[in-house]
Amino acid sequence: MSWIPPLLxxxxxxxxxxxxxLDHVTPQPVQxxxxxxxxxxxxxxxxxxxxxxxxxxxxxxxxxxxxKHGVALGVDFAVGPLAAGMCVVIGIVVTLSLLxxxxxxxxxxxxxxxxxxxxxxxxxxFAMSGDLFNLFVWLELxxxxxxxxxxxxxxxxxxxxxxxxxAITNTLxxxxxxxxxxxxxxxxxxxxxxxxxxxxxxxxxxxxxIVAMTxxxxxFLIKGAVVPFHLWAADAYAVAPAPVCAVxxxxxxxxxxxxxxxxxxxxxxxxxxxxxxxxxxxxxxxxVTAVLAGTMAFLQRxxxxxxxxxxxxxxxxxxxxxxxxxxxxxAGTELxxxxxxxxxxxxxxxxxxLHVDHGLIDELHLRGRGRGCWAPxxxxxAGTIGLIGTPYVGIYLGHGLIxxxxxxxxxxxxxxxxxxxxxxxxxxxxxxxxxxxxxxxxDEDELLGRAIExxxxxxxxxxxxxxxxxxxxxxxxxxxxxxxxxxxxxxYAAGRFRDTSGYAARIxxxxxxxxxxxxxxxxxxxxxxxxxxxxxxTIFALGLAFAGLYxxxxxxxxxxxxxxxxxxxxxxxGDYVTWVVVGTAVTGGVxxxxxx
Amino acid sequence: xSYLPYAVAGWIFLVGIAGIxxxxxxxxxxxCLTVTQSSSYVLLLSVGYxxxxxxxxxxxxxxxxxxVDPVVQALTLTDVVVSVAVIGLILALALDAHRLSGxxxxxxxxxxxx
Amino acid sequence: xxxxxxxxxxxxxxxxxxxxxxxxxxxxxxxxGFVLNRVVVPLRHTTNVVMGTTFDVRGVDTMGEExxxxxxxxxxxxLLRDETRSKQAERxxxxxxxxxARLVGIAMVGGGLLVGLWLMAFGYITPGGGFQxxxxxxxxxxxxYVVGSHRDxxxxxxxxxxxxxxxxxxxxxxxxxxxxxxxxxxxxxNLFGLGTTGTLLSGGSIAILNWASAIAVTCAMVLLFAxxxxxxxxxxxxxxxxx
Numbered sequence: 039m040s041w042i043p044p045l046l047x048x049x050x051x052x053x054x055x056x057x058x059x060l061d062h063v064t065p066q067p068v069q070x071x072x073x074x075x076x077x078x079x080x081x082x083x084x085x086x087x088x089x090x091x092x093x094x095x096x097x098x099x100x101x102x103x104x105x106k107h108g109v110a111l112g113v114d115f116a117v118g119p120l121a122a123g124m125c126v127v128i129g130i131v132v133t134l135s136l137l138x139x140x141x142x143x144x145x146x147x148x149x150x151x152x153x154x155x156x157x158x159x160x161x162x163x164f165a166m167s168g169d170l171f172n173l174f175v176w177l178e179l180x181x182x183x184x185x186x187x188x189x190x191x192x193x194x195x196x197x198x199x200x201x202x203x204x205a206i207t208n209t210l211x212x213x214x215x216x217x218x219x220x221x222x223x224x225x226x227x228x229x230x231x232x233x234x235x236x237x238x239x240x241x242x243x244x245x246x247x248i249v250a251m252t253x254x255x256x257x258f259l260i261k262g263a264v265v266p267f268h269l270w271a272a273d274a275y276a277v278a279p280a281p282v283c284a285v286x287x288x289x290x291x292x293x294x295x296x297x298x299x300x301x302x303x304x305x306x307x308x309x310x311x312x313x314x315x316x317x318x319x320x321x322x323x324x325x326v327t328a329v330l331a332g333t334m335a336f337l338q339r340x341x342x343x344x345x346x347x348x349x350x351x352x353x354x355x356x357x358x359x360x361x362x363x364x365x366x367x368x369a370g371t372e373l374x375x376x377x378x379x380x381x382x383x384x385x386x387x388x389x390x391x392l393h394v395d396h397g398l399i400d401e402l403h404l405r406g407r408g409r410g411c412w413a414p415x416x417x418x419x420a421g422t423i424g425l426i427g428t429p430y431v432g433i434y435l436g437h438g439l440i441x442x443x444x445x446x447x448x449x450x451x452x453x454x455x456x457x458x459x460x461x462x463x464x465x466x467x468x469x470x471x472x473x474x475x476x477x478x479x480x481d482e483d484e485l486l487g488r489a490i491e492x493x494x495x496x497x498x499x500x501x502x503x504x505x506x507x508x509x510x511x512x513x514x515x516x517x518x519x520x521x522x523x524x525x526x527x528x529x530y531a532a533g534r535f536r537d538t539s540g541y542a543a544r545i546x547x548x549x550x551x552x553x554x555x556x557x558x559x560x561x562x563x564x565x566x567x568x569x570x571x572x573x574x575x576t577i578f579a580l581g582l583a584f585a586g587l588y589x590x591x592x593x594x595x596x597x598x599x600x601x602x603x604x605x606x607x608x609x610x611x612g613d614y615v616t617w618v619v620v621g622t623a624v625t626g627g628v629x630x631x632x633x634x
Numbered sequence: 635x636s637y638l639p640y641a642v643a644g645w646i647f648l649v650g651i652a653g654i655x656x657x658x659x660x661x662x663x664x665x666c667l668t669v670t671q672s673s674s675y676v677l678l679l680s681v682g683y684x685x686x687x688x689x690x691x692x693x694x695x696x697x698x699x700x701x702v703d704p705v706v707q708a709l710t711l712t713d714v715v716v717s718v719a720v721i722g723l724i725l726a727l728a729l730d731a732h733r734l735s736g737x738x739x740x741x742x743x744x745x746x747x748x
Numbered sequence: 749x750x751x752x753x754x755x756x757x758x759x760x761x762x763x764x765x766x767x768x769x770x771x772x773x774x775x776x777x778x779x780x781g782f783v784l785n786r787v788v789v790p791l792r793h794t795t796n797v798v799m800g801t802t803f804d805v806r807g808v809d810t811m812g813e814e815x816x817x818x819x820x821x822x823x824x825x826x827l828l829r830d831e832t833r834s835k836q837a838e839r840x841x842x843x844x845x846x847x848x849a850r851l852v853g854i855a856m857v858g859g860g861l862l863v864g865l866w867l868m869a870f871g872y873i874t875p876g877g878g879f880q881x882x883x884x885x886x887x888x889x890x891x892x893y894v895v896g897s898h899r900d901x902x903x904x905x906x907x908x909x910x911x912x913x914x915x916x917x918x919x920x921x922x923x924x925x926x927x928x929x930x931x932x933x934x935x936x937x938n939l940f941g942l943g944t945t946g947t948l949l950s951g952g953s954i955a956i957l958n959w960a961s962a963i964a965v966t967c968a969m970v971l972l973f974a975x976x977x978x979x980x981x982x983x984x985x986x987x988x989x990x991x
Contacts, residue, residue: 044925044935051815052922058822059915100808102934109781113808149826156819163812171709173813178716182816185723186823195734196745201827202727206654209667209720215783216674216713217647223706224681224770227778249762276746289669334755337748351889440833490746609747611740615655623758630765636772644763648756653750682781685774690781690797692789693946695874703781704788704797708764711879712813719820722972724826728951729979733830 042087043098043115043166046125049080050159058152066147070140073151075520077136077158078215080161081129086163088122092527094551095534095544096122099169108546110230116545119531120372121292124165124289127379130514131288132158135281138387138507141500142394143279150190150514157183157285161293168304168545170219170229171253177261180290181208183604187282188274197353198278203611207270211260212620218253221246222305225484231304232542235336243293248633249304251628255298256618262294264357265327266621269607269614270349272568273336275346276490279388284383284511285341287349288412293377295353299360299535301367308539314363321361325452326460334468334607336586339401339486339601341389344470345382348425348463352378352433355456359440362447369532370439373518373525377433378516381424385467387508388414388421391443392474392502397494401470402486406477415475416506423592424473424516426464428576429569430561433460435519436566461575465582472587479587485596487604530554611623639680647673658740660728664721671717675710682706793942794802794951799872803957804975807936811925814918814961817968821914824975851948852896860888868962872951878958910967917964924960 053076057069057109064072073145090096098106105110117125126565136154142151160180167173185208189201223229225246226237256267263271271291274282302316310316326353335347353375359371391414393399396407408415437456444452472478518524534540534551543549650670655665682703688695690704731743771777788800802810845879865883928937941971950953 041929041935044929046921048926048929048935051724051811052919054815055818055919055922056817059912059919060909099934100806100936103805109779111780111787111805117698131987139735146826146829149822152821152822153826156815159815162813163847171806172812174808175712175816175976178719179812179816179819180820181725182716182719182823185720185727186819188828189727189730189827191811192730192827193734195731195743198727198730198734199743199745201658202724202731202740202743205720205724206663206667210651210654210670212716213647213670213674215642216671216675220674220677220681220706221766221770223678223780224776227782228782229705229780244768244769245765249766273746310880330846340746342745343748411926422927429793431869478694487748529980537870604748609744612655612657615651619651619655619759620751620755623755623762626762627758630762636774637767639773640767640770640878641764644760644767648760648761651759652752652756655943668788680773681770683774684776689875690785691795691875692797693795697754697789698786700829701797703776703778703814704801705781705806707798708801708809711802711877712809715813715817717878718972721814722820722824723827725976729831730827731975 040096040098041295042083042090043096043117043128046080046087046162046166047159049076050155050162054152054155054159055450057155058148061148061390064136066182069148069151070302073155074133074136074312076155077129077133080158081126081133082310083126084122084129088119088126091117091119091122092554097545105546109248110233110546112170112393113544115166115174116541117166117533119527120535121165123372123376123531124293125162128165128289129375131379131383132285134507134511135284135287136385136389138284138504139281141503142281142390142497144497150187150605153183153187154285157290161289162294163294168231170231170234174215174219177215177297178212181212181261184286184290188278190279190282196490197277199609200273203270203609203614204274205355207267207614207618208260210615212255212265214559215257215620218250218257221250221253223251230545231300232545235305235308235538236546236618237487238305238308239460243633245291245630248629249626252622253627254296254301256622258294258297258301258322258626260618261291262298262353262357262508263328263350264323264353265350265499266575266617267354268327268331269617271350272343272346272607275349276340278341280386280393283345283386287345287386288379288383290377291349292353292356293543294541295356295360295371298357299371303536303538304541310633311538313633315629317361317363318594318632319361319494319628321358321452323355324356324358324361325455325514327351327357328456329462332459334603335463336582337603339483340490341385341392341401341470343397344401344466345385345389348467349382352464354459355437355440358452358456359443362443364443364446365529365532365536366439366446367443368438368527368535370443370531371372373436373439373528374433377436377515380511381421381432384417384508384511384515385421387504387511388418391508394495394504396495398487400482401473402481403489404474405479405481409476409477409502412473414507415471415508417512418471418475419514421512422467423576424512425467426579427572429572430519432516432519434572435559435562437562437572438568439525441568442565445567453567454500457575458520461579461582464575464579468579468583469586470581484591485600501618520561522561522562523557523559530557577618641728643673643677643680646670646676658739658741660724660731663723663740664680664728667724668717668721671713674713678706678710707733749988756860759934788946791955793945794872794954795946796874796877799877800951800954803872803954804875804938807957810919810957811936814921814964817965818914818918821971824972828975828979850895853891857888857891857895860891861885864888868959869948871958872954873923873946873948878960878962879965882962882970886969886973889970891929893977895964910971914964914967914971917960917967918987920960921957921964924956
């Protein structure tokens with residue numbers, strides 16, 4: 039079955055080339071069928087791949103350049119269940135977004151489709167690649183497509199600003215990554231991840247490896263919008279069309295984290311795996327991201343900006359799961375990725391529907407306008423509950439596994455902070471939903487700052503398609519926690535992903551992996567602690583949402599910190615670049631102290 | 635002298651970033667971005683250099699002659715294309731910014747914040 | 749911002765620390781590149797190892813790279829679609845007043861195209877390759893705009909011809925890869941006869957991929973230039989535009 043991995047890249051890319059190239063000769067319905075068909079076929083093949091990857095890592099050496107005597111020469115895709123699962127969810131989210139865009143984005147549809155398909159191929163390639171420079175190629179391809187898609191609505195200034203800030207910060211991240219590649223290459227003379235890991239097993243790691251790791255991981259963290267590299271995310275998401283946001287927020291941003299995990303467990307676990315220095319920094323970055331972005335989400339009134347911070351908040355939780363460096367934490371991150379991708383996509387889809395219906399996307403201006411739109415309302419509230427992680431809904435199981443991972447390591451204070459983050463972001467979404475769909479609360483709130491101008495969308499959409507797509511996404515996302523056997527399989531997949539030496543033996547020496555044995559097909563139960571935390575987070579979110587709706591005035595003590603938070607997110611790209619520099623320098627400095 | 639090329643690469647990178655962070659003009663900023671990226675060309679090519687090595691093209695050169703690393707050259711080629719792509723997009727965005735707001739100052743196009 | 753200086757200082761210190769750990773300039777010890785220097789010529793019959801790496805050993809990187817360029821062209825078209833639409837009416841028609849300059853320019857167009865084609869054709873034997881040649885050829889076509897006028901240049905930027913051609917270049921790369929997969933080998937496996945080392949008929953599919961990327965790069969660069977040129981028009985006096 040090793041012929042499947044290259045197809046997950048080849049099919050979307052070929053379709054991307056065909057759709058723009060045949061623009062002038064083929065009729066619209068044929069084009070639409072081609073685009074949706076290619077995306078759906080990619081998803082279906084990813085499912086087949088997931089099935090096969092369960093037994094052993096599916097490895098494909100491009101050009102037939104197999105390793106000779108344990109030395110890799112070519113470029114490989116190496117797919118375990120975790121990477122295959124990522125490809126499945128990437129395929130689902132992109133296919134849903136393309137369906138949504140069928141009537142949502144008619145102008146320049148061919149260009150839009152070509153870029154979406156290019157991004158799909160790039161994301162799948164990124165999830166599967168086992169080569170350091172190849173990772174960079176897919177990273178840049180998805181980024182270039184995403185910059186243009188963000189600036190799609192060229193008739194307004196906001197999208198231009200969002201795309202500029204996105205493009206410059208992420209390009210800089212890419213350059214940091216290339217410098218990291220050059221350093222690692224100079225030291226090891228290898229680009230294959232398993233090969234690099236093998237080369238680093240000998241001799242002391244030293245400053246070169248620490249700095250190279252800093253540059254490589256910070257490159258991914260910029261892509262992944264982790265504090266303090268997150269500043270571009272809100273600007274970009276706020277202005278991109280809803281189906282683009284669904285892909286950006288659902289899968290493309292989060293995939294940076296998979297890059298972090300992949301690099302750590304194939305390469306840097308070899309020199310630094312004895313201690314917790316690498317993981318602790320990632321864990322703290324995750325904690326700060328979760329709480330800060332959760333707070334920022336609560337301070338927004340523009341729905342897509344709010345959702346952007348909600349995405350960043352959950353990325354923080356997932357990064358913390360990786361930073362624990364154990365199987366439960368990584369499995370939790372994986373499950374959260376699945377649920378979060380689908381739920382976030384559905385919420386962006388609902389925001390797009392509101393934008394079409396009312397020409398507005400501002401929580402306060404929309405107050406009460408959503409009354410009677412029961413289907414979008416159901417999708418919004420179900421998606422929100424799923425994102426908070428109410429027991430056995432949405433991200434709950436994943437979050438529970440991260441809790442388990444933290445308590446196994448004796449860090450029982452970690453779950454409390456992580457649940458606080460998701461409760462804060464959830465409270466913001468609940469507040470917005472109650473205001474818009476139920477008409478509760480006031481239509482003024484000094485906490486939320488000024489409104490952002492938004493032009494109405496004049497589009498002849500087929501609303502049933504939009505609503506249907508949003509409902510499909512939310513149902514799939516909510517159900518993730520109660521799919522029988524999924525939790526156990528995630529843990530098995532995470533265990534495989536963490537097996538540095540097993541991976542290297544499979545890649546470089548084509549050695550078989552131990553068979554998984556039979557995994558149970560039952561709904562996984564979580565610890566009582568997680569149940570209590572999740573219930574507490576839900577109640578806290580509900581309470582905070584009510585407070586947000588009905589409090590008379592802002593407590594005076596809160597005003598200065600809120601002002602500082604708003605002013606840090608200045609929208610000026612020079613400031614963002616400064617934060618990238620400072621963040622990279624500080625992260626590297628801390629690692630230098632911890633790992634030397 | 636044996637570390638000078640690396641130092642040059644590091645210096646170019648930092649100067650480029652300083653330019654990006656303080657730039658008041660998107661076109662200027664795009665150029666600074668190119669400067670930053672050219673640092674990675676210098677670094678890639680210099681880590682693969684071998685003393686007295688020839689170019690890795692074996693037409694008229696005997697196979698087995700000491701040659702410099704071909705991989706870093708292939709990587710640099712890809713890196714150049716990435717740079718072209720990104721610069722093209724940023725310049726297009728700068729044109730859009732100018733059409734919509736009459737300015738190419740990043741501060742001037744900061745429409746939304748918070 | 750005040751933190752930029754300390755931040756750059758920190759990043760600079762990290763760089764310095766890392767570079768102190770690098771082997772001294774010229775002391776690189778491989779092994780990856782050195783192994784390729786030994787094996788690519790006998791295994792693939794191509795004398796330019798850089799191109800052998802680009803189009804064979806690491807051919808999939810180049811496929812991604814083609815699509816980066818492709819996505820950039822599509823993206824720029826997308827971002828400038830308002831700009832070009834509004835300026836469709838007015839076009840620069842002025843020619844260079846100086847005949848000598850025009851003649852030299854036209855000679856350079858021909859020379860540039862020839863050198864570009866040469867770089868493409870012999871890329872996998874001698875220094876050069878599809879990318880370098882493509883950029884040069886596109887530059888030569890751009891020169892036509894400088895020395896001539898928009899009218900002279902326009903036939904070269906007909907999207908109805910260039911878009912499919914560019915798709916053919918990028919898509920063709922994928923198709924060569926898929927053909928190998930369909931024949932039961934790995935994606936992008938070099939299927940074709942490897943020919944005699946040092947001649948144009950060497951390298952097997954390296955030659956085909958080289959031409960695919962040459963076409964894709966030339967079209968992409970011409971399209972990129974054209975998109976930007978479309979937005980640039982010399983403003984006409986009101987009475988001129990009225991006539």
